[in-house]
Amino acid sequence: MSVKTLTINGKTVTGLAGTSLFNTAWEAGIRIPRLCHIGGLSDIGACRLCLVEIEGRPRLHPACMTEVEEGMVVRTESERLHAHRKLIVELLFAEGNHVCAVCVSNGHCELQDLATSLGIDHVRVAYQHPRRPVDASHARFTLDLNRCVFCRRCMRVCDEVEGAHTLDVAGRGAELRLIADLGQSWGTAESCTSCGKCVQVCPTGALFAKGSAVGEMTKNRAFLQYIVTAREKHEWIRK
């Protein structure tokens, strides 16, 4: 496989053809903010936080879904990108009901971390205070849609890794909602294997294990890498 040489933030880096800008930057120690991307799952380019500037191209490109090319000159930080990222996170806070003080993921939340790292101290857009349900019908887990940012990691891990495809989205625009099976309560969804992978990949406190109190829900992301690596190397097949 051929190797491409490119420049990210003035630093010369190399990446295998076919790898994304995001992963190449990550290997070079350059961190790009993201929410929907998670290593091991397919990318959808939905959160728009990893948008980067590429010299000679008028548009911004999602780093997670842009492949490296020879001689690319990429900037992952600029005033414009910072402003966009900030406003996107503000929009996310305003869109749902994110109350850190009473959240199981307080202190271990990717949305919270993003806000901190982007220097968000208040939200300029109007809070929507939507009425969103909490589904506690599952025996072990709870889905609190108030905290959902629609990154769809749960959907993808359920479909791509567990193979159950219990979770999906329904509705559109501001009416978007996460559903189990055919829009029934999670506890009655027969396709669910109760594996809990969705809970582990959720960036916020929208999916959590029952019995967690404020700040107690920490998530284990490492499992995903184990599974994906094992799958790629066919480690579960007896040789």
Add this chain to the structure above:
Amino acid sequence: MTPEDLNERAAAERARQQGFRERLHCCTAAGCLSCGAEELKRDLTAQVEARALSQQVEVQGTGCLGLCSRGPLVRRASDGAVFHELTPSEAGLLLQPGDAAAEAALAAKRLDTAHPFFAHQQRIVLENAGRVDPERLESYLAADGYSALARAVSELSRQEVLAELRASGLRGRGGAGYPTGVKWELVAKQPGTTKYIVCNADEGDPGAFMDRSVLEGDPHRVLEGMAIAGYAVGANQGYLYVRGEYALAIQRLQGAIRQAEREGLLGPRVLDSAFRFRVDIRIGAGAFVCGEETALIASIEGGRGEPRPRPPYPPEKGLWGQPTLINNVETFANIAPIIRHGGAWFAAIGTERSKGTKVFAVAGKTAHTGLVEVPMGTPLRTIVYEMAGGIADGGRVKAIQTGGPSGGCIPERLLDLPVDYESLVGAGSMMGSGGLIVMDEASCMVDVARYFMEFCRDESCGKCVPCRAGTVQMHQLLERFCAGQAGEHDLALLKELGTLLREASLCGLGQTAPNPVLSVLRYFPEELDQRLHHDAEAAAAAAATEPA
């Protein structure tokens, strides 16, 4: 059917048509159907039979005659006269030729076809509208139908078809104006034997009905264009993605596909050649975003109609991961005439960079509304004032809106702009698919922007954050302006959100959603300002009346 059979069938149909003393074409497009065209046609047919004139007079349905605001319309083939708002008894007068009294009675219902509304038109896409019966294949054959496909498969190589198209300078009629010849070549050059042709008939801009008229009035034309595309790029399967609301279009397309397959114009051996081409209809379920090509592909594949980031573009990786050519209805409708008359003929029409004609659906406060097809380069002023007759009650035009929710408003003073892709984009709007809404002095531009933002908010699929959450916020801010409650910071936030949506949204819907607002900021900033000041004054007034 061989190309020779095709010629014979066409000649036979023409002879049959000439056997009639008179042929009456009743418009059976959706506009006229909604004001009783079907009843009128049935009644007229009954009258013909009652008077034992069936051998002399033919009554047939036909596609859109254009002036939809005056339906039901009937065209008399012998002299090309068009009659409007006919009642069955008045229509009966059409069966009394040479009767001076009848002719005098009809005079009031006769449309002036020398009126600029008709005279300034140049019909290529709509050339068969008003002439061809959309439900009879023979009728289309008599109008040179499928002769372009016959020429392509029997006389031209794939490269020659592509060369004609390239020479024509045709650009995509869906809005963005990508050169069609280049797109076809991109698909043709892709390796592999499985490729697809997709016709985007998910017309969804408010006020636009060009594609619907073509599909309802001349369905075979679109099929022929798709088949020629299939031949040129090496695809054997086409999909027509029609929005579910277009029930009549779907019905006529289904009929047209059946007829064409039965006669060997589509299917395993197209016109007795080695080329095989099949067309299937896919019906949209009512999502505007499915007009975006990647969302449309997802929808055809049976998934949720949501866009994905490009690249890869569909010519490289489209339907089921295969090279896919997507054009809209009007683009495909231009193909047959280009192959029939040659690319050079087409390139002679229009302007330097925009060739051919464009169909506009003129709607709004004008005296005449309906479909017009004009050569590229026609000044907007000609369309609005001469053809559409200006504002109905003698009022003044304030602005026109083109490009629907992705476009913008163009103020009256800029109406001398010619219709071409670059001029409209330069003016902050876009060609779009061809909606043209005329607004008078009473229209509030902020309200127009609010309306289109509401449309985008409701149609956002919800996949990417800027569009999903940003349109909600922008719409609320515009509501504040309309209610006179907005402050300076609201204006700043509106601009910032507009920039975010334009630069960071995943697909065209979000990227262009701020356009109507940006065009108000550009051309009518005083209307936004008035509402700001109004707010300040009201606050001051409230403070003054407060008891000390």
